[in-house]
Amino acid sequence: MYPTSLTQLARANPFSAPLFSLQKLEEPQQNLRGQRPRRLAAAADVSCEFGSSKYYALCGFGGILSCGLTHTAVVPLDLVKCRLQVNPDKYKSIGNGFAVTVREDGFRGLAKGWAPTFIGYSMQGLCKFGFYEVFKIFYSDMLGEENAYLWRTSLYLAASASAEFFADIALAPMEAAKVRIQTQPGYANTLRQCAPKMFAEEGLWAFLLYCRRCLSHWRVTAVYLPPQPSCSSPQQGVLPDVNQCLCPSGVWKGLVARIIMIGTLTALQWFIYDSVKVYFRLPRPPPPEMPESLKKKLGLTE
Numbered sequence: 001m002y003p004t005s006l007t008q009l010a011r012a013n014p015f016s017a018p019l020f021s022l023q024k025l026e027e028p029q030q031n032l033r034g035q036r037p038r039r040l041a042a043a044a045d046v047s048c049e050f051g052s053s054k055y056y057a058l059c060g061f062g063g064i065l066s067c068g069l070t071h072t073a074v075v076p077l078d079l080v081k082c083r084l085q086v087n088p089d090k091y092k093s094i095g096n097g098f099a100v101t102v103r104e105d106g107f108r109g110l111a112k113g114w115a116p117t118f119i120g121y122s123m124q125g126l127c128k129f130g131f132y133e134v135f136k137i138f139y140s141d142m143l144g145e146e147n148a149y150l151w152r153t154s155l156y157l158a159a160s161a162s163a164e165f166f167a168d169i170a171l172a173p174m175e176a177a178k179v180r181i182q183t184q185p186g187y188a189n190t191l192r193q194c195a196p197k198m199f200a201e202e203g204l205w206a207f208l209l210y211c212r213r214c215l216s217h218w219r220v221t222a223v224y225l226p227p228q229p230s231c232s233s234p235q236q237g238v239l240p241d242v243n244q245c246l247c248p249s250g251v252w253k254g255l256v257a258r259i260i261m262i263g264t265l266t267a268l269q270w271f272i273y274d275s276v277k278v279y280f281r282l283p284r285p286p287p288p289e290m291p292e293s294l295k296k297k298l299g300l301t302e
Contacts, residue, residue, distance in 0.1 A: 046283040051137050055282060060130030062276035066269040067125025072118040073268075074261050076110035079182045081257035086183045094257050113178040115191040120174025124167040129273060131163035136285075145291045152288050173207035 048054040071078070080097035083090075091097040101109050136159040140148040148155060177194045180187050188194035198206040295301045 045281065047281040048283070050283040050285065051133075056130055056133055058276070058280050058282055059133045060126045062273045063125030063127070063129030064122045065125070065276060066272040067128065068118050068122030069272065070265045070268045071121035072114055074264060075112075075114045075117050077257055077261050078117070079110060079112055081254040081261065082179060082182045084254040084257060088253055112189065113181045116174035116178040116181070116194075119191075120171045120178065123170035123174070125269075127167035127170050128163050131166055132159055135159035135162045146294045146297075149288055149290055149294060176207050 048058070076098070077094075080091065080094055080101065083101070084094070084097055091100055098110070105112070136156065139155050139159055143151065143155065174191075177191055177198060180198065181189065181191070181194050188197055290300075292301070
């Protein structure tokens with residue numbers, strides 16, 4: 001039958017597709033009213049080669065547009081979400097948060113933090129989508145043709161996790177500035193005011209502190225909290241003090257706003273990213289196909 005070791009390996013992988021027997025199906029040619037049958041776009045009708053430097057660059061450009069534009073578009077909702085998290089006594093709900101912000105700062109106040117949001121998430125999108133393609137091919141070459149096919153879904157997960165690691169590092173400095181602009185009244189109104197002030201007060205560490213939260217993806221509350229009586233650390237509002245300053249129910253503040261925000265972002269990001277790939281005529285990744293050597297080992301070919 002099949003070689004025991006390879007069969008067990010294929011079946012032991014929880015993310016791999018089950019083995020199917022190969023069958024050759026012949027589909028009849030249909031010709032309606034003399035029209036030629038529809039075909040997929042020709043493989044030659046692409047602007048670059050899959051896996052080339054131009055391909056990676058255009059994927060990164062698509063990531064910049066998809067992440068930078070969408071996150072900037074929802075800055076008002078993000079601002080209200082952050083304020084719900086750091087000052088729930090003042091901002092009691094999403095609607096109340098918008099009303100209080102407009103009453104105190106006007107409609108322009110809803111756009112606070114748009115510059116670091118656009119820059120930071122553009123860099124995140126560049127790394128997230130661009131590096132995913134890079135790591136996907138890198139890990140495939142590292143594993144070899146047969147293992148890359150058997151563990152393809154695990155490979156995709158590893159590639160996306162690796163890309164997100166660098167994407168969050170690229171995002172962290174601008175996100176730290178954005179949170180301070182949005183949640184610390186009187187600290188700064190623009191990125192040009194905020195960045196020099198942060199560097200003068202805390203040095204480079206002020207921009208890197210947010211990396212811990214980004215890399216852990218623990219997005220339950222804002223990094224910087226206002227002074228509270230129960231906080232004993234001199235670095236008030238830093239992430240380790242979240243457990244001290246908030247009750248268990250407090251870590252879920254802003255959950256509804258975040259669900260609305262992320263749901264909208266995700267849909268728009270994939271729409272924009274795929275539109276960019278279609279516009280620039282990028283080649284589609286080749287579908288996973290069992291290598292001939294593995295077919296012979298599994299006895300699927302003579």
